[in-house]
Amino acid sequence: MARTQTNGSAAQTSAELEEQIATLRSDVAAIAGTLSDYGKAQKTQLADAAAETLNGAKAFGDEKAQQAKQQARDAYAEASKAVRANPAASIGIAAGIGFAVGLLTARR
Known part of the structure; x- marks a missing residue:
């Protein structure tokens, strides 16, 4: 802090202090x-x-949701093809699963 010489009166020093405080x-x-x-x-x-991060996350989520939908469609198409190619085996498997579920739920 700069020091000033006090050759003047106390009123002048007070005025200078007030000016410094205002500054x-x-x-x-x-x-x-x-x-x-x-x-x-x-x-x-x-x-x-x-x-920006939120928009990136939304885009990534939308892309992954579309991929999951496509995988579900592909799996359904494959299952449908398998059932059409082997209808007897499909019926047998479905009956076996139904029988097993029936046994598990009847044992209370």
Whole structure:
């Protein structure tokens, strides 16, 4: 902190102190404004990054859901082909599974 020589009266020294305090207040207000602006910029940047991550996750989820749907369709088509190729075996397997389920549920 700079020191000033006090050749004048106490009133002059008091006036100088008041001037320095006013300067300090304006400097502190400027710093507070700068920090506020910086905080707002950081908030905006974080919000943009979060939105981008969310959009990426949505796109990834949609893609995986479409893949799962396609796999389910393919499995259904394969099962349908197997049943049409071997109807007797399919009926036998279905009857065996039904019999096993019936035994398990009847043993209470």
